[in-house]
Amino acid sequence: MRKLKVVILPTSLRTWLDATAQNIDTTSDNAAALLPKLAEAGLFRLGVPAVLGGHGGHVNDAIAGVAAVSEHSLAAGFVFWGQRTFIEYLLQSPNEALRDRLLPDVLAGRRAGATGLSNAMKFLAGIEGLQIKSTKTDGSLRVDGELPWVTNLRASGFDVAAAIQADGNNPAFVASLSSEDIGLERSGDLDLMAMRATSTAAVKINNVRIGVDRILHHNASEWLPKVRPAFLGLQCAMAIGLAHRSIAETTSRLKKGRDILREPSEALTNALVEAETQLQEGLCSKSFERSPEKLFELRIGFAAMAAKAVQIELSATGGRAYLTQPGEGFQRRLREVAFIPIITPSLVQLKSALDARQQPQLISEIA
Template sequence: MSGPVSFEALDAWLDANAEALDVDASRASEVLPQLVRSRAVAAGVPEALGGAGGSIADAIDTVAGVAQRSLTAAFVLWGHRTFIEYVLQSENEALRTRWLAPLLAGEIAGATGLSNAMKYLSDIEPLQMHATRSGNAFALNGSLPWITNLRREGFIAAAAFDHDDGSPPSIFAIPHDAPGVERSDDLDLIALRASNTAALRVNGTVLDDTYRLAANAPVWLARVRPAFLGLQCGMSIGLARRALLATLEASEASRGSIHEEIHELEATLANQSSQLKQGVLDGTFFNAPATMFELRIALVDTVTQAVSLEVQATGGRGYLRGQSGGARRVREASFIPIVTPSLVQLKSQLARHRRAAAA
């Protein structure tokens, strides 16, 4: 599939189905095909490789645009597009040749199982997956409790593994049909239920180097972290933007007293969005990751304020089922502080960074 990104049909579908995607896990199979049909998954992927062109900033904008209508769909898009980014940034040409086209076509779902690895990179927790040399391949063991876009129709998930021979940890792409790969039932989430979120276990799964995204995980993770977090922050931007739009749709009588707060927060959000894309593009977040952690934390606060303003502006109508998407956005917003790296983890990491800088 080729051609530019086209959101008209996707936007209409998301508007019609956002509530169902939030609460009904049985709708999970429908999300990725819609994202693929619109070419949302191809934003920021070079045209020469089958993508829609543009930069990672375009991909961030795309995630934000989807999140304005459905955080469930944006969560799926983040997982899939981030895995595509891993493939693009991998030095494994054979892996890219084999998997990029099926990912862009939605024939396989990409799942970013690197939350544990990103926490490892920030000294928050040890790796939970282990690799042992087995001839010319590796026997993989371990489990990850929470991965999104583990599509039952077929997925490939990234995970970081430490090695028993003292070599640096590495990143493998784990296909759903490899022996020893087990997907749990869907996690019983309070929202985002159609996101194909489940636990993943590998029991003696043997994969060779053609499945290795990166041989030196710490170096590679530092390089891909700005895209990982940048695309993730797109979810916050879109959700906050939609909540603020909802306040402006309320009557003047309802929003008059908070009019100034609404416009101040709109300006803050626009500035944060600009900072995010610029920092990913110009290397700021690679060279000074703490600045990106600070922005991610600030966006959590922006989302919280935006949803609170929507609740205030819509009043009792927002508390009635089917009258607005406000209740759903409150549930969605409760997820933003806990998506890995969580708000608590980021604050802890920043505190360590400041102590180290002061020493």
């Protein structure tokens, strides 16, 4: 079995996350501080080639980083996912000039990078149409539409990747839009139950003009399958980190009549490690580009394991979990695990995509 990637966070960051996790979850007070804190620890440089300002390695290193952060705060892990996914788009884009212009500030946390491609991933899976359209005009592109839910739209400035339907018979493409674009409007932060410091908002795009120099790739259907494994793999990391934290909390309480929980906790740990190994090996071999179904199944499985880990933690904690102060961490993790299934593409959408892919095969087998 391949040795799993593990990232040890700096003590200063772990301490800050533990001290502010509740605040990050329930208020927007630390929204401005969160991105720079992650950047100071060098986390956005994980899996980025050294020649481009990174620490080298593979996207699996970034996944291990998101998991490590998510053990302390899923809201922080969610912001990390958005920033690092945008970085991955820049790394995999053939537009080197755009990459070279945007990457330094995004790696350093001076600028937020957001992935508005959740709609595009659903488009790729045949779940819904694209929500942004474009027309050619005066040597530029006019872009109109909306992104109803995007994370890491930092108020001080952001770039957001979006899939855009081209006019005529031209293929959809992926471009980077900017908070400074005239006609691009960010809503106020969405009134979420939790994840309040994640700078999650909607974007309206009205007559925004961009040049072809802002295009990340000219053919979305060709490019998205190549970036989807990192997109979903980094999402999986959030569930992985949360599951590991709940298992650790359970382990610390296996006494006073609760030792009966040791066996299910250890079984869950083994299943989690096996699934992590499959994720890392699939990303290294690029098999998920050819067979995304396995990645969909892993994403669904990680969500289920995180939910089970939190429930075992509840059994290990007992009634203290419902007391405001001693149960604060558990109550946050309960909210966090409720959020994982609805991160786009949601578990329902992934299961629907799997079902749609299986139908032709079933028909063929019956015939």
